[in-house]
Structure formats: C-alpha cells, structure tokens
Amino acid sequence: MNQLNMAVMVQFLVLLLAHSPSFSSVAEARKLRKSSIPTLTVYNYLAIKGPNSTQGFNAVQCGGPSPALPNLFGAVFCFDMPLVKKKRVDSELLGRVQGSWTTTQLTGGTIVVSETFILTNKTSLGYRGTFSALGIENIGRKTSKPITGGTDDFELATGIAVTTPLGNVTLDAFGNGVLWFKYKFVFQ
Numbered sequence: 001m002n003q004l005n006m007a008v009m010v011q012f013l014v015l016l017l018a019h020s021p022s023f024s025s026v027a028e029a030r031k032l033r034k035s036s037i038p039t040l041t042v043y044n045y046l047a048i049k050g051p052n053s054t055q056g057f058n059a060v061q062c063g064g065p066s067p068a069l070p071n072l073f074g075a076v077f078c079f080d081m082p083l084v085k086k087k088r089v090d091s092e093l094l095g096r097v098q099g100s101w102t103t104t105q106l107t108g109g110t111i112v113v114s115e116t117f118i119l120t121n122k123t124s125l126g127y128r129g130t131f132s133a134l135g136i137e138n139i140g141r142k143t144s145k146p147i148t149g150g151t152d153d154f155e156l157a158t159g160i161a162v163t164t165p166l167g168n169v170t171l172d173a174f175g176n177g178v179l180w181f182k183y184k185f186v187f188q
Ligand SMILES: *[C@@H]1O[C@H](CO)[C@@H](O)[C@H](O)[C@H]1NC(C)=O
Pocket: 050, 051, 052, 175
C-alpha cells in the first residue's frame, strides 16, 4: 500500500467511526442527560371515586373480580392525577400522572403501579417530556419505583420515583377518598 492509499484508508476509517450511528448518539444523549436533570419534587393528590360521587375524583375502579374479593385482590384502578408545585390544589400545575394500579397481593398492603408522568407544558420545573415508572407500592408507606425510560428532555432517563403519602385518606364534599402524595424523581 502506498502512502496515498494509506491516507485514503485512514480517512475512510475515521469517517466510518464518526458515522457509526447509535453508539455515539446514545452515549452522548446519556452523558448530556446525566449532567442536566436534577432531582425534581412535585406533589399530587389522589381522589378515589366514592360509591355515590359524580365529580371531583381522579381515580376510579376500572376492573376487577365481581363480587369483590377480600383485600380488593385483583381490583384495578385507573387514574389521571395533577402534578403540582406545592401541596395545594391552587398551586402551579406542572403536569399529570396517568396510569393504573392493581391490588396484586392476596393479603393486601401492596399494589403494582404502572404510570407515566406527563410534563408537556413549559412550567417552572424547566423540563419537558414524559417518563414512566413501574413497580410495587407499599400502601401508606414511602416507596421507590424504578423509572423505566422517557421522552424529550427525559430521553433514556433512568432513576427512581420515590412516593411519600402525606397523611391519611379523608372524604371530600362529594364523598371521594382523597390523599396527598409527594413525589421525588431522582435521575441517574
Ligand atoms: C350511597 O347512596 C346509597 C343510596 O342512597 C346509600 O344507601 C349509601 O349509604 C351511600 N353510600 C355512601 C358511602 O354515601
């Protein structure tokens, strides 16, 4: 191989490496994201539809055995809850969390939650996109779920979503069972 051919070959290899597609872009996205998303904290309130309620709820039983089983085993609830900046209903709306939970433990006490956090509007949070979490939640106790991925600012996100119930369930004016939660998202 003469010198000219060698130079062409080297150039070709350099080009090939530079354009090897997913490797560099995935690695770059991961590196970018790692340095950019801090831990985010939001609040949400759960309002489970009471038997006679016609309004004010954001969660409803959407499936399960009939008649119901002890500890609500097998019951599925669907929800669409607001995420707000402070623990107040009139606080800045940051987004929503939509998904479902299933009462999967025969003896009660835990649920399996699958949920997507939707932060599509420009808010004081400063980040836009969606990310999802999946896992067990211990009823009435602080619990972490893995964050399994996301879109836009949260592309390739991993981490944990830590949920803390704040207080006990109370009944609102419509007969819905309401409870506030704090969510902390810790990104890797
Ligand atoms: C719902 O309404 C029915 C019929 O009026 C009543 O018997 C029942 O006690 C009510 N349940 C609750 C939780 O208010």
